[in-house]
Amino acid sequence: MDGNMSVAGLSVLLQSGALDPVTLAEAVLDKIAGYKDQSIFTEVLGERALAEAKAASARIRSGRSLGLLDGIPMAWKDLFDTAGSVTKAGSVVLSDRTPAKQDAPVVRALASAGMVSVGRTNLSEFAFSGLGINPHYGTAQNPRSQDVPRIPGGSSSGSAVAVAAGLVPVAMGTDTGGSIRIPAAFNGIVGYKATRGRYAMDGVFPLASSLDSLGPLCRSVQDAVWIDAAMRGRAAPNIARTNGGDIKLVIAETIVFDDAEAGVVAAFEQAVRRLRAAGVAVERRAFPAFAEIFELMARHGALVTAEAYALHKERLHGDAAARMDQRVVARARLGEKIGMTDYIAILEARRRLIGQFKASLNPGELIVHPTLPHVAPPIAPLIADDDLFFKINGKTLRNTLIGNFLDGCGVSIPCGTGEAGMPVGLLISGQAGEDERLLSAALSLEAVIRGEA
Template sequence: MNYFKQDLASLHADLVAKKYSAKELTQATLDNIQATDPEINAFLHVNADEALAQAEKIDQAGIADDQPLAGIPMALKDNLVTKNIPTTAASKILANFKPVYDATVVEKLAHANMISVGKTNLDEFAMGSSTENSAFKTTKNAWDHTKVPGGSSGGSAAAVAAGMVPASLGSDTGGSIRQPAAFNGVVGMKPTYGRVSRWGLIAFASSLDQIGPMTRSVKDNAMMLSAIAGHDDHDLTSSDKAVPNFAADLNAATSVKGMRIGLPKEFLAEGVSDDVKNAILAAADTYRKLGATVDEVSLPHNQYGVAAYYIIASSEASSNLQRFDGIRYGFRADDVKNLEDVYVKSRSEGFGDEVKRRIMLGTFSLSAGFYDAYFVKAAKVRTVILNDFKAILKDHDFILGPVAPTTAFGIGAKISDPVTMYMNDILTIPVNLAGLPGLSLPAGFSNGLPIGMQLIGRPFDESTLYKAGYAFEQNTAFHQEIPTLGGQN
């Protein structure tokens, strides 16, 4: 099965026409993974038996025209809990954990009869920008195996980019869907906060986390988001707003004619590579040729986003990760003499350096005497950043900019410098702080590596982003490029 030449719609048409069965398609996907993943390291667990059994049931029931995702394989980031299937969050502390229930998004995809073939690698507890913080393996960029795939959803992005699966789910706390999508030349959507239920997502920072799809095309992405979005009684932060058929409007000749686009000068400032700047300016020209207006705008407080984010996210992480204590589930240290030993040794041995770093930073920010100086001030900065976005989006349909300042960097190049690594997310973090939707899609190449473009929209207006992304995609050929297997791009 060559997923580089097929999209979800063509796979569905083939399944309905019985060119192959869901079981045959699933087996071909598993063969893809077996052949390709030993080099890429995108998967932490492949649930072949369960996937084939599910496919057989789908074949027996038959696939109808109105089941566009039925029988199609996909992958899940390994911080989404899956019943009786290992869910580790790429951490030693959960190395042998098998949940007793499925995350809501997993249930929704199962209801759509999609087939989960495995769990993908990530930075431990989704804390990182390179997937080098995994306790188990380092995933490689599909385009160049000496480069990182981005993070924290690097496994999900690389699995799609390398042609192992047509779609996957990731999670985005400060750019963790969009940045790996950009680094791997695929499409990634971070939906509006509340658009998708977080029930069953192992929490990192609860006010920032959001689950979203990663695919090879905008239309595929839109189909996936429609399947996983919607209100969930298990998650009181999930919205009860109606979920559109995001892909339906993309069947016609989607137009951006008459749209106003904001291009923040801060997104093209010092630190953004020349190749990335040029790709974004070229994308702006493409939109102008399609009849849109592109204005230079300003996000003056964008520069404070990283500082505010790492205080807020780390504070929420220090609270969320208290549950991993070696008592109820997960890793427990040996050679303990008392209860305090259980807590201290289990957490010291079970968590990696980056997770410990963020727990310590968050605990400090929330401690007596520092709460007002750090956490409260960061929360106020968050509001100021949101107001900057509101001011632009009041008069513009969406905001255009790069996803990351550079293309993918080398494995090992930044892992020893946390601050440099944190700054890699400077263009994605503000979107999470504001709770807005952000779409990443391919917009060019630099030295054989993909450049990602980011579209940022109004709350719950993913439809406009998909229309704009689809229009760009139909007038460029970047999404049609594929990596050379072996990583020689």
């Protein structure tokens, strides 16, 4: 199996009978077992994968394929319940939990489409970091690095690396402040964060329910479109390609370019020139709401921190805290300082800012900017220095958390490289519920953004 093959590419081989699902599953499992970095997966679901692959093989051979995704291997971030496995959320303090009795609804939906679950992937503990460093299960290394070990991005670190390393064509992630789009950009793959509530959240370990959303990390926007349809129980996707001349993009100029690396800006601007040459309407605009989000956080604290503290309060003040990542503990404990009046003020301001942002856009416009202001930095300095860790974590989350706070959706697409030849991502974002418009535009523009058209 070509490790760089997309879901769509594999589907052609499987549905035509040129590749058997069992052969594919065995190859994937062998590649995972032999891969040099063993911190990508927290659990390999070998028995399940082979059983599901055998069932897919029998269906396809008898002419009863479940559709485009039948027999396609995938991996799940260790926040999703899979029957018989313990959902540890990247933490050792949950390792003694009772194994899940059943799959989470989204896991069940993709199994119903014939997808083959091969494993559970590593993440930042409790999904509470944008860097992907995990002191318990190891830190998956960014496979695009050619010099020193670099971070994978988080919190969906293992999911991104599993795809970027060619171990699986797609892996599922969650996104509370950028946890799909960040590792997608760092690893040079596609990451789609859906509007919050687009998929069922039952059986998914939370971080902050006001912000949590789901989505796939994969090799192409087309793959994301197919996965999105199956997650919603659709037999086939209904996303149409759009004429580039009908797409309206607005480059956000507030906050997102502050202190950005020159290589990131250069790669982004080159992609913008390609888009304009392809006939896409692109303009630049300031968005005061972006700046106000950070002023609000400075005044009242972060919404994610308040809700994470409420979720983990007993652990943070009990014996479990000593066994947790101390950086997660320190950051989560900041939520104790966020009182009820602060929390209500944040929620009220959020509603106002979402309305203000919507009013600042014309119908049909989508936002674009660099997914991140920098490429993936080396791991070692971040492990050695707490102050540097928190500084870079904040900078890494900055551009993407805006979309979560404004309750939108977004797709990160590779658009070039920056320092040390590391990938740079371009983020296209829409407002809440604009997923179809977003995916249609991303599907139509992907080749131009990548410089392939």
